[in-house]
Amino acid sequence: MRITAESITVVVGTATLLDNVTVTAEPGQLLGLVGPNGAGKSTLLRVLTGLRDCARGQVLYDGRPRSELGSLRMAQQLAYLAQRGSVAWPLTVQRLVALGRMPHLRGWGTHDPAGATAIEAALTDTDLVRLRERIVDTLSGGELARALLARALAVNGSALLVDEPVAALDPYHQLQVMEILRTRADSGQAVIVVLHELTLAARFCDRLLLLDGGRAVGTGAPAGVLTDENLRTTYGVTALRGERDGAAYLVPWNCVNQAAGAIQRSA
């Protein structure tokens, strides 16, 4: 599914959360939304998911507005993972993941031929097969985050929108989650991910949208977006750059205004 957002503007009271942002998520591509805290990444993701209306602009799904698709088709096609999700009742991991199949069930029915496979794949991809019978209350923060991601993966639609899926994870699982998103994109889904980890964003995403104060600062291939200039003006950091196996990498290294102090401490 191709998701096109044109001139999105979101206003709350006197604050402008998003100001004339235009972005397109192509099927088969991994699009990263990056930017400092409060840049409007999560707001944009919610607008793209259809959870939030905008003051101006519109979002089209394969050229059609949400109202034309209907909420059921939307739910079947588009999976959304909220930031810092929580689970209200102590369900087992398997039941939690199975909630992702809800849009595919009709009426009172339980008929969902692709359901078992999708749930199994989601559990396997997120390394949760062993924990499937565990109550979610007993999971660690990272395990819970993976279980919630597995829930979104189980929808198995044509678009996947995830908000900071690696925030609570250890390095192994951070890489694993990025690889899952990469695989989903390679299989033809349009994948949009909100990220704070610039190293992962630069390495795994096809394209990035850099937001700052609700405005799009840069969009395109990671190398063209995460330039020294952009990092300094938006994040206020400098980056360490290098190359490994023919691919460029970057690591956020120093705060710009505190750079002198940081160097002194390390000396």
Added chain:
Amino acid sequence: MSTNALPVLAAANTAPMRPALLLSVLGLVLMLLFVVSLGVGRAPLELAATIAQWMRGDSTLATLILIELRLPRTLLAALVGVSLGLAGAALQGLLRNPLAEPGIIGVSACAALGAVIAFYGGLSAMAPLALPLAGIAGALLAVVLLYALAGRESSTLTLILAGVAINAFAGAATALVLNIAPNPFAVTEIVFWMMGSVADRSMNHIQIAAPLMIVGWALLGTSGRALDALTLGEDTAASLGVRLATLRLMLVLGTALAVGSGVAVTGAVGFVGLVAPHLLRPLVGYQPSRLLIASALAGGVLVLAADVAIRLVTIGPELKLGVVTALIGAPFFLVLVMRLRRETI
């Protein structure tokens, strides 16, 4: 029945027999208590013989007691219990809080207030349907107010404080109406409406309350799948295709209809909607959709059992139903509060 009760997670259901078994057991206990309730009371009754007499069309003192006194009492206890159990489970699913209960959050008290106004204002004398409708209006007011105060975030503190305020207001207003009304029995009447009772109700009461109640059941009972999704929060539920506005409207109306029409004829019976879902939740894997019908049946069982117990205790004047449910329910409430407190610290 069982397909209604376990619609959502068939793929994840590791023990598909269990829900059907649970519902069968609960249904059986409910029927058993129904029969026991018909047989128990001040006047000793040969149940089988009396039913046989009634079937033959004989009109004896025994059949009169059975049909005019015991049957309405028993039916009403079951109906109100089912309503409270179902409404408790649904409200808890909506607010994602195990302490949401029609009595604790003031829905029952507001329904009682509505009924008292209709009853002593003379409305119900003009049109019998005015009584349940006023109860529903009162309940509706309370649920809307509560949702406005505590709906968005599922903070226990806000919920309980809102409940305290609504309860206090409804209680005071009820007492005021009863005092103003030309009524020499104001104090006993206040006790009836605050404590609830299914004694001395007639089939007329059931005829006016039951249809509205059943509409409420339908609204609450069909919300299961959406409540499951709501486990993950409002945004995620919406992304799974749940229309939140519709869901809220269904549950608010359903609770008002089920609880309001019930309270209008029995007064406020407390804690049933707390105890029934709490006991059943582990048995249904904490899944809101599967809890609904199980909790409804358990509510019926609880109220029937409490009402039978009242009639078995023969010392002194008969206890009010709400006294017994509160004696059982309040300690539950305290334990739940303590557990939630421990978890949040």
